[in-house]
Amino acid sequence: MNKQSIAIMLLGNAQANSSRTALQYVRAALQQKHTINCIFFYHDAVHLASTYPICPQDELNLADEWQTLISQHQLPAVACIASALKRGVISSTEAKRHSKEANNLHPSIELAGLGTWLEALTHCHQHIVFA
Amino acid sequence: MNCLFILRQSPYQGSLAREALDMALAFAAFDEHVQLLFLEDGVFQLLKNQDSDGLRIKNMEKSLAATGIYDINDIYVGADCLTMRGLSTDTLTIAAQAVEQEEIQQLIARADKVVSL
Amino acid sequence: MQLHIISHSPYKNTTFTQALATATANDKLLLVDEGVYALTGVYKQQIQAHPTACFAIKEHLVLRGLPLDENAAELINFDTFVRLSLDAQHCLSWY
Numbered sequence: 618m619n620k621q622s623i624a625i626m627l628l629g630n631a632q633a634n635s636s637r638t639a640l641q642y643v644r645a646a647l648q649q650k651h652t653i654n655c656i657f658f659y660h661d662a663v664h665l666a667s668t669y670p671i672c673p674q675d676e677l678n679l680a681d682e683w684q685t686l687i688s689q690h691q692l693p694a695v696a697c698i699a700s701a702l703k704r705g706v707i708s709s710t711e712a713k714r715h716s717k718e719a720n721n722l723h724p725s726i727e728l729a730g731l732g733t734w735l736e737a738l739t740h741c742h743q744h745i746v747f748a
Numbered sequence: 749m750n751c752l753f754i755l756r757q758s759p760y761q762g763s764l765a766r767e768a769l770d771m772a773l774a775f776a777a778f779d780e781h782v783q784l785l786f787l788e789d790g791v792f793q794l795l796k797n798q799d800s801d802g803l804r805i806k807n808m809e810k811s812l813a814a815t816g817i818y819d820i821n822d823i824y825v826g827a828d829c830l831t832m833r834g835l836s837t838d839t840l841t842i843a844a845q846a847v848e849q850e851e852i853q854q855l856i857a858r859a860d861k862v863v864s865l
Numbered sequence: 866m867q868l869h870i871i872s873h874s875p876y877k878n879t880t881f882t883q884a885l886a887t888a889t890a891n892d893k894l895l896l897v898d899e900g901v902y903a904l905t906g907v908y909k910q911q912i913q914a915h916p917t918a919c920f921a922i923k924e925h926l927v928l929r930g931l932p933l934d935e936n937a938a939e940l941i942n943f944d945t946f947v948r949l950s951l952d953a954q955h956c957l958s959w960y
Contacts, residue, residue, distance in 0.1 A: 621951050628764070628865075634898035635872055635960070638922075642950075645943035651951070660767050700767060731774035738861050739749060743951055746864060746958040748872070754957070756880070788883055828886070849886050856867060856887070862955040 622652040624741040627662035628748035631670055631679045639747035640682055647690060655737030656687060658696040663706045666696040666726040684723040698728040750781045752859035758789035759808035765793060768865035769811055776818035783822035785855060791829045794840040809841050824855065867892045868953035871900035872960045875908045884959040890916035893949060896938060901925045909937050920949065
């Protein structure tokens with residue numbers, strides 16, 4: 618099969634099955650040498666962009682797994698800014714802007730609007746929503 | 749690009765219905781051709797007389813009125829989903845065309861992108 | 866060909882029924898996560914009676930202690946999931 622570009626949207630939080638399934642899908646796609654042109658964290662999935670979750674040793678830390686995958690493969694990754702702010706996932710810029718004491722957005726993930734998702738959809742061969 | 753949004757969430761169960769509509773409106777604002785297809789409990793978004801006064805919850809009925817302003821005119825609703833819920837297109841807050849399963853399949857096949865939320 | 870990805874249990878809500886009604890004979894169904902419970906009881910019979918080809922992620926059945934019965938669905942891994950998704954015109958998520 619030819620290399621294709623795929624855009625991924627996630628809606629589930631760090632405890633959702635769909636967030637794990639999406640991770641496995643992306644790994645398989647990368648193994649087949651396809652391009653992931655965007656990982657878009659929307660709705661509760663913005664929690665996967667946070668560096669704060671702490672999990673017991675025998676459990677998978679999905680936020681960590683996503684952030685590691687994104688960093689390792691330099692995947693374009695975005696958390697929807699409106700969804701993220703509401704849920705307390707904030708960058709240092711937003712923390713200063715809203716006088717919050719801390720920020721938790723992983724550096725490999727950007728906060729941006731839905732225009733970024735539209736752009737990814739426009740240029741991908743296929744997209745999947747994991748929810 | 750012709751984008752079909754399949755909207756299946758009831759209006760006030762958390763924020764997913766709201767975030768789905770936000771996406772559709774954003775696409776329309778970027779001049780994409782947007783079509784909306786309401787299925788399952790999504791048809792409840794189209795009820796008239798939704799009243800959120802004093803609750804500090806965004807009123808879905810008012811938000812749906814924006815579809816006209818954004819030039820979203822292709823609005824469809826699953827005929828079976830309406831009937832099952834004792835509703836008809838006469839009782840909806842915006843003009844929507846009831847579609848049977850075959851028409852739904854055709855809408856999907858004709859779209860450039862389908863976003864199911 | 867559309868790929869209908871069903872990720873929630875059919876016993877929970879009507880989404881499975883809606884997905885099956887929307888799927889044509891040319892389409893494919895893919896059961897993932899809680900969606901694999903559709904390979905039980907009355908829903909398994911509905912799948913077998915439906916003209917659409919059905920697939921399921923094998924490890925999701927194994928996790929839940931469900932029998933690996935290939936009569937109702939072809940059991941696949943994530944490599945095949947990727948291939949199925951790229952063969953489809955659209956991937957529709959039903960949840």
